[in-house]
Amino acid sequence: xxxxxxxxxxxxxxxxxxxxxxxxxxxxxxxxxxxxxxxxxxxxxxxxxxxxxxxxxxxxxxxxxxxxxxxxxxxxxxxxxxxxxxxxxxxxxxxxxxxxxxxxxxxxxxxxxxxxxxxxxxxxxxxxxxxxxxxxxxxxxxxxxxxxxxxxxxxxxxxxxxxxxxxxxxxxxxxxxxxxxxxxxxxxxxxxxxxxxxxxxxxxxxxxxxxxxxxxxxxxxxxxxxxxxxxxxxxxxxxxxxxxxxxxxxxxxxxxxxxxxxxxxxxxxxxxxxxxxxxxxxxxxxxxxxxx
Amino acid sequence: xxxxxxxxxxxxxxxxxxxxxxxxxxxxxxxxxxxxxxxxxxxxxxxxxxxxxxxxxxxxxxxxxxxxxxxxxxxxxxxxxxxxxxxxxxxxxxxxxxxxxxxxxxxxxxxxxxxxxxxxxxxxxxxxxxxxxxxxxxxxxxxxxxxxxxxxxxxxxxxxxxxxxxxxxxxxxxxxxxxxxxxxxxxxxxxxxxxxxxxxxxxxxxxxxxxxxxxxxxxxxxxxxxxxxxxxxxxxxxxxxxxxxxxxxxxxxxxx
Numbered sequence: 001x002x003x004x005x006x007x008x009x010x011x012x013x014x015x016x017x018x019x020x021x022x023x024x025x026x027x028x029x030x031x032x033x034x035x036x037x038x039x040x041x042x043x044x045x046x047x048x049x050x051x052x053x054x055x056x057x058x059x060x061x062x063x064x065x066x067x068x069x070x071x072x073x074x075x076x077x078x079x080x081x082x083x084x085x086x087x088x089x090x091x092x093x094x095x096x097x098x099x100x101x102x103x104x105x106x107x108x109x110x111x112x113x114x115x116x117x118x119x120x121x122x123x124x125x126x127x128x129x130x131x132x133x134x135x136x137x138x139x140x141x142x143x144x145x146x147x148x149x150x151x152x153x154x155x156x157x158x159x160x161x162x163x164x165x166x167x168x169x170x171x172x173x174x175x176x177x178x179x180x181x182x183x184x185x186x187x188x189x190x191x192x193x194x195x196x197x198x199x200x201x202x203x204x205x206x207x208x209x210x211x212x213x214x215x216x217x218x219x220x221x222x223x224x225x226x227x228x229x230x231x232x233x234x235x236x237x238x239x240x241x242x243x244x245x246x247x248x249x250x251x252x253x254x255x256x257x258x259x260x261x262x263x264x265x266x267x268x269x270x271x272x273x274x275x276x277x278x279x280x281x282x283x284x285x286x287x288x289x290x291x292x
Numbered sequence: 293x294x295x296x297x298x299x300x301x302x303x304x305x306x307x308x309x310x311x312x313x314x315x316x317x318x319x320x321x322x323x324x325x326x327x328x329x330x331x332x333x334x335x336x337x338x339x340x341x342x343x344x345x346x347x348x349x350x351x352x353x354x355x356x357x358x359x360x361x362x363x364x365x366x367x368x369x370x371x372x373x374x375x376x377x378x379x380x381x382x383x384x385x386x387x388x389x390x391x392x393x394x395x396x397x398x399x400x401x402x403x404x405x406x407x408x409x410x411x412x413x414x415x416x417x418x419x420x421x422x423x424x425x426x427x428x429x430x431x432x433x434x435x436x437x438x439x440x441x442x443x444x445x446x447x448x449x450x451x452x453x454x455x456x457x458x459x460x461x462x463x464x465x466x467x468x469x470x471x472x473x474x475x476x477x478x479x480x481x482x483x484x485x486x487x488x489x490x491x492x493x494x495x496x497x498x499x500x501x502x503x504x505x506x507x508x509x510x511x512x513x514x515x516x517x518x519x520x521x522x523x524x525x526x527x528x529x530x531x532x533x534x535x536x537x538x539x540x541x542x543x544x545x546x547x548x
């Protein structure tokens with residue numbers, strides 16, 4: 001399935017959408033850019049930190065609510081579109097439900113496990129408790145209400161057509177987001193035969209029953225890194241930070257890299273992208289699933 | 293200040309000295325990544341590093357990192373896992389030390405990285421907690437890194453993202469916070485410390501090239517000065533070499 005078809009079918013206006021769940025690596029930028037191209041509105045963005053992707057969706061007017069621990073540009077600092085939306089209501093106001101990294105993880109685990117809430121000691125003494133209605137102080141501990149995404153999008157190293165995905169490297173809050181979500185869209189560097197995936201079932205990210213779409217999207221995480229495939233494009237983050245400082249600069253950036261681009265293959269064309277490919281490969285030793 | 297190093301390089305070495313050998317350190321981002329490398333290469337060879345996206349290491353990545361998720365930080369890791377497993381160690385109280393960067397800090401070490409000017413229609417929306425609040429509440433002790441400006445070191449923060457010592461000694465215990473709270477604030481001008489029982493920060497040392505009066509003028513409360521206030525030790529050549537090995541372009545240390 002193409003990313004355009006996956007977004008068209010499974011990410012309608014008003015979707016509660018989890019993305020960027022590995023934190024800095026493996027951010028599904030290709031999916032985010034397609035969501036912008038299709039003009040989605042009223043999204044709730046769910047994630048831990050977001051390295052620029054949420055900022056772009058907010059600047060493009062796609063989001064009405066953010067449920068996250070941190071929104072900005074990790075190597076460059078503030079998220080300028082996030083600031084304009086929160087401070088001046090541009091392009092329109094957004095509701096912010098602040099979390100910490102731990103609390104958004106626990107909120108997703110609560111949804112994943114069907115629990116009414118998760119008790120924790122984190123956020124005790126933080127004003128986040130007073131400004132996020134999903135958090136409650138009861139008898140000296142914090143109760144975190146479940147956060148259930150309608151859709152979670154993950155970019156992974158490889159998947160088979162049935163949505164059995166192999167992902168490696170740090171996973172952040174990907175497992176709880178995927179288990180909690182009603183539907184999962186997998187975007188992958190390599191689309192492989194089921195035999196490849198099933199040779200290592202421990203590495204399968206999620207039950208295939210959650211996955212509604214598999215999109216073969218090489219470079220789908222650019223400018224974020226992907227272990228074994230892509231280095232992080234620091235210059236792209238720097239360029240985005242500089243140009244998104246003003247609304248006009250952001251519009252120009254959006255036209256150049258999102259609206260004026262047909263799809264991810266066109267976006268990834270060119271030598272400067274190819275130079276980001278990982279050159280030094282480090283293969284793990286295979287494990288033995290021998291059975292008799 | 294000597295021309296031989298930047299203010300950020302001095303902050304890195306001051307932060308590195310907060311790490312003790314054998315400790316489990318919640319490293320985070322930016323300067324603390326370099327501080328872990330410096331400590332590991334000198335006085336704390338067996339300190340381990342945790343990264344909240346789901347990594348443990350026993351040595352700094354051998355290449356420059358713009359983020360904790362850059363591929364060189366994953367290759368050679370002791371553990372690549374999910375965030376909630378790393379947070380489990382924090383929640384059990386077995387993480388010795390964490391680092392947090394702050395936009396605004398107050399006399400009790402409370403950090404604001406969320407809203408300047410109220411949460412409803414803020415004058416400035418800052419990125420938020422990230423893992424900061426979790427480290428502040430659950431690690432055994434933590435150290436803040438700040439740019440030393442009067443608008444950033446304020447009497448009381450208007451929004452507590454990551455709690456320090458609240459409103460004074462005993463606050464953390466009353467509120468049920470399990471960790472010990474901030475022990476130091478390393479700024480671009482000075483090192484502030486807190487009494488063992490918590491409470492209010494005092495000036496412990498001034499970086500070379502700055503004066504006590506300058507620090508007091510750039511601090512937004514009546515900062516107590518330790519009777520034995522000293523000069524922050526300068527980075528050694530070995531420490532500078534390690535910083536520049538890990539950040540050859542000076543991306544984090546003001547040399548870019």
